[in-house]
Amino acid sequence: MSGTYLGMPDFPRAAAAATRDTRLRANLTHATHTIRDKRAKAVAELDDWAQLRAAGAAVKDRTLRHLDHYLEQLEAAVVAAGGQVHWAVDADEANRIVTRLVRETGEREVVKVKSMATQEIGLNEALAEAGIRAYETDLAELIVQLGDDLPSHLLVPAIHRNRSEIRDIFRREMGSWGRPAPEGLSDSPAELAEAARLHLREKFLSAKVGISGANFMVAETGTLVVVESEGNGRMCLTLPETLISVVGIEKVVPRWQDLEVFLQLLPRSSTAERMNPYTSTWTGTTDGDGPRTFHLVLLDNGRTDTLADTVGRQALRCIRCSACLNVCPVYERAGGHAYGSPYPGPIGAILTPQLRGIEGALEASLPYASSLCGACYEVCPVAIDIPEVLLHLRERVVEGGPVTRRGARTVLQPAKGHAAERAAMRAAAWAFDHPGVLRAGARLAARTRRLHPRRLPGPGRAWSATRELPAVPAESFRDWWQRTRGTSSERQGGAK
């Protein structure tokens, strides 16, 4: 796996490859089951979880309805507190802004706290092109970076790696990025953590520029919030002279009081902790405390277009807890890389096609990356009805329809490659709407049942590769009823 999402195969092909990787399957199954069991216990401790969940959804929805108002309030508060605000309409603009800001400091190295937004825009690659090296400091992100790999989970980006793989990566790569791994490093978690700590400490103490994301932005005070487990993020936020935070516009909440809800929902849903170990907040700049210069880059990159979709916009409530990944049977087997973006799992399946548009082969395949079992909706702490959005996006793939792109309404044509399926679906619907036709078809199938193949051609081959086909019975229920009960209930209507 090389460190770019471009040119990813569509989901079914990438997922099929992952299902054959037995080590990946074992790593994922172990990790997701461990986290999901712990989460269930942590959530069960609160008797008002359902109300908290409803409150989280309501706060997010209200904020999104008035997003322009809260963003302007946020901007004014950040500026008043000594910060500078930059607006980025897409990934390219965000990367240009950050690159320029780093260049203006004269530095060639930056430290980063784990940030989904900068993964989304490919910031590290853009900085590298400008001759600036970005050091990831979240432990799992460090593993991913040293392994020239991609994150595969929102919260545990290196979930697809086990500790012996991590030891090998540390031994092999740490030296070329800074302090090498200690001699004779074993795969015990304590030794691995200590090796990472020593390696990262050098970076923290020398870095003049830090780059972060944020979990929340409080409009009333212009305060940004990062929650984390390791404390590495806090080092990035406090030690450098310049701090650049790149944050999606949907992360704003109106008031400090709203954090009461989210600081309960997020840690319990993500790490199964009652409270996350580190909650860092920063507001502009303060003399003698923390960075001297603070920049906030507000990232749109498809969010306003997503907001224009009345069904799909609920995906913007997401607080990136990853609970949906950890319960998803498809994610568990397909792994995170198959989703082709930093947002894997069920939330990625609805977020990526909305942020990027659904025209690409990968994006068009993502809404189908679900069996619609509903486990993701059940665990979502902000009640995103992911199956509902998946169905909404499937309709967009096969039937097209109105969408918003760059603020302009446009009508999308149905995706290519669905002609045969569309014809079959319409033919089936037509037959089901004409019971006489259906009955004739069933009788024909029954009469020819001894001739039916055991393996199917075409799309059906996928079914008969691992499963026996059902035998067609000699008589349909409908015919049995008519034969044994005699009277048909045509008078009940519906017959054409």
Added chain:
Amino acid sequence: MRVALFVTCINDLLHPRTGQAVVALLERLGVEVDFPDGQSCCGQPQFNTGYRHATEPLVRRFDHAFRDYEYVVTPSGSCAAMVRDNYPRIGAKAAAEGRGRELADAAALAVPKTYELTEFLVDVLKVTDVGAYYPHTVTYHPTCHGLRMLGLGDRPRRLLEQVKGLELRELPGAEECCGFGGTFAVKNAAVSAAMGADKVRNVLGTGAEAVCTVDNSCLLHIGGTLARQGSPVRPVHIAEILASTEGGVR
């Protein structure tokens, strides 16, 4: 009491024994069963693949077929969930597209009277002991739509626990999807097969003679996977267990 049986297309064409079992069971419990001939498919395969407009005639057909009945009973959790969860959405979207209230009205009539079989037995008939006899070890897989969309809860288990001779075996990872998912089984065949293989491993681990659900569509997938492995474990719909008596084990 008179009810309409919505047998569903998959049961009509592939599992007529399940429909026959529902008729036998309900009649044994003193319910008069009608089979409105105008009924067809609920439209789930089309709707779940993105062809919402193709499902609209089927919503109308459901309404026409079952309009005169107070209760519609179906031996399928996922088809009941299609009617109850998605018909209102189809109706609301048609209205929002400026095509009138016809489908929304049809959905409003269909939703309150449509019951999955175990719901109907426990909530309407208020029975859990249906006088069944089934001398086998059985493990129960709660299907996703029954579990999460309909909220069947422990109704199927309460019915199974009252069946004489039946020994219920706990299924590890019961609440995890079996991997069928309609067209998902074809569109993402490798993941579907991997999920099915894990489900079947858990089923085999119970040592039960039969695996039971409220949905033949999930059983098609689980049973097809079992059969390919040459396993003697039988897939059996809960209606066929509940219809069995000492006089006639199905």
